[in-house]
Amino acid sequence: MSTETVFTIGRQFGSGGRKVGKTLAEKLGIPFYDKELIAISARDSGLSEELFANADEKATSSIFYSLVMGNYPMASGALGVTEMPLNDQLFLIQSKTIKRLASLGPCVIVGRCADYILREQENVTNIFIHAKLADRVKRAIDVYGIAAGKAEDVCLKTDKQRANFYNYYSDRKWGMCRTYDLSLDSGMLGIEGCADLIIHFDKLSTAHKGLPI
Amino acid sequence: MSTETVFTIGRQFGSGGRKVGKTLAEKLGIPFYDKELIAISARDSGLSEELFANADEKATSSIFYSLVMGNYPMASGALGVTEMPLNDQLFLIQSKTIKRLASLGPCVIVGRCADYILREQENVTNIFIHAKLADRVKRAIDVYGIAAGKAEDVCLKTDKQRANFYNYYSDRKWGMCRTYDLSLDSGMLGIEGCADLIIHFDKLSTAHKGLPI
Numbered sequence: 001m002s003t004e005t006v007f008t009i010g011r012q013f014g015s016g017g018r019k020v021g022k023t024l025a026e027k028l029g030i031p032f033y034d035k036e037l038i039a040i041s042a043r044d045s046g047l048s049e050e051l052f053a054n055a056d057e058k059a060t061s062s063i064f065y066s067l068v069m070g071n072y073p074m075a076s077g078a079l080g081v082t083e084m085p086l087n088d089q090l091f092l093i094q095s096k097t098i099k100r101l102a103s104l105g106p107c108v109i110v111g112r113c114a115d116y117i118l119r120e121q122e123n124v125t126n127i128f129i130h131a132k133l134a135d136r137v138k139r140a141i142d143v144y145g146i147a148a149g150k151a152e153d154v155c156l157k158t159d160k161q162r163a164n165f166y167n168y169y170s171d172r173k174w175g176m177c178r179t180y181d182l183s184l185d186s187g188m189l190g191i192e193g194c195a196d197l198i199i200h201f202d203k204l205s206t207a208h209k210g211l212p213i
Numbered sequence: 214m215s216t217e218t219v220f221t222i223g224r225q226f227g228s229g230g231r232k233v234g235k236t237l238a239e240k241l242g243i244p245f246y247d248k249e250l251i252a253i254s255a256r257d258s259g260l261s262e263e264l265f266a267n268a269d270e271k272a273t274s275s276i277f278y279s280l281v282m283g284n285y286p287m288a289s290g291a292l293g294v295t296e297m298p299l300n301d302q303l304f305l306i307q308s309k310t311i312k313r314l315a316s317l318g319p320c321v322i323v324g325r326c327a328d329y330i331l332r333e334q335e336n337v338t339n340i341f342i343h344a345k346l347a348d349r350v351k352r353a354i355d356v357y358g359i360a361a362g363k364a365e366d367v368c369l370k371t372d373k374q375r376a377n378f379y380n381y382y383s384d385r386k387w388g389m390c391r392t393y394d395l396s397l398d399s400g401m402l403g404i405e406g407c408a409d410l411i412i413h414f415d416k417l418s419t420a421h422k423g424l425p426i
Contacts, residue, residue, distance in 0.1 A: 012391070014426075015426065016426045125401075128390050130390050130391050131426055135425065135426050136426075138425060138426075139425065139426045142425070175389055175390050175391065176388055176389060176390065177341050177343050177388050177389065177390055177393070177396040178225070178343050178388065180390070180396070180398075181397075181398040181401050182395075182396070182397060182398070182401075183341075183390040183393070183395070183396040184394075184395060185393075185394040185395070186426045187425075187426050188338070188394050188395075188414075188417075188418040188421065189414070189417050189418055189421050190421045190424055190425075190426060191426065193417040193418070193420070193421050196417060197410070197413060197414055197417060200410060200413045201401075201402070201410055204401075204402050204406040204409060204410060205401040205402055205406070207406070208401065208402050208403045208406050211403055212348065212351060212352065212355070212400075212403075213227075213228065213229045213344055213348050213349075213351075213352045213399045213400050213403060213404065
């Protein structure tokens with residue numbers, strides 16, 4: 001099975017979306033980028049990995065945060081120069097990295113607004129993986145090793161952060177059907193099943209290309 | 214290909230969701246209910262089809278509407294009896310019809326909060342069909358015969374009405390990924406492709422039943 005497609009994967013925390021993406025990439029024999037984007041963006045830009053890791057999927061959240069980070073746009077005397085908040089600068093650098101990687105050929109990219117960043121590229125399929133909260137809490141405990149008393153909170157708070165990041169940097173809404181080409185409840189299919197269904201989607205959409213509904 | 218599943222289909226106007234459901238039902242050899250629910254609910258209740266047709270997928274929208282319809286809950290003297298708005302009564306009757314039909318075996322039900330109404334039934338798969346606005350406008354003109362100057366407006370207003378109806382009668386959000394098990398952009402796959410993918414989903418989810426993510 002071969003493909004021409006760049007797959008972007010948004011995901012609820014605990015849904016196994018990352019694992020779905022990895023399995024998909026392995027089945028198709030194409031590169032997979034998740035946390036890998038941090039090291040590559042750092043290499044591309046010459047900035048430290050730590051900077052990218054700290055800003056990873058976080059929106060420029062508040063004036064307080066920016067002040068603490070020392071990057072709140074201040075009036076700069078006669079020049080009137082204002083500096084872009086650090087997270088926004090890192091987002092732009094990472095966007096360039098994502099565009100470069102996607103231009104090299106089919107791959108799987110997890111999170112980081114990749115669907116929005118690649119909105120003008122051909123052959124991109126945007127996927128969202130979600131699951132019922134109970135299933136995600138179970139996975140957070142059993143697979144990620146999060147303490148039982150904290151798992152639900154981590155699921156909800158991480159999703160909130162991801163939604164904030166996505167909605168801040170795009171003009172779309174995280175978690176809405178119309179933002180994606182395909183959304184799946186991973187609790188219904190499991191990791192392998194999700195990857196299998198995405199491959200079937202890819203086959204059908206390739207055959208349908210250029211035709212009306 | 215046989216199935217044990219009741220499929221509910223939510224859909225954006227112009228996405229061909231109704232046609233996807235009909236094609237799916239034909240491929241699987243199971244009953245299909247869309248507008249058919251109006252006649253069946255009327256027969257079940259002894260009320261007129263016209264009443265159900267007028268209320269079809271409309272929420273009890275405003276005090277003004279209820280006053281016009283003569284069913285705004287008024288204080289009724291010493292008894293203090295208030296009457297439920299007509300649309301709410303019709304919704305309850307139609308809900309009973311939907312539960313009865315779904316209890317008879319696999320079928321496809323379009324719209325009408327069926328996913329929410331059947332939330333306690335086993336073997337229900339909830340699907341949402343959407344598409345890019347340009348694709349839906351094209352279909353509204355070419356297939357439904359809506360005037361070119363009006364098609365976009367009809368798409369947007371009908372979706373607003375469907376969202377209002379759904380969000381009023383359920384505790385879920387219309388058009389959010391997490392409301393459904395599977396959401397699909399019909400512009401990517403076409404009608405046949407969507408039906409084909411849903412059948413593949415059904416096969417995979419039946420095999421995965423009871424397992425964790």
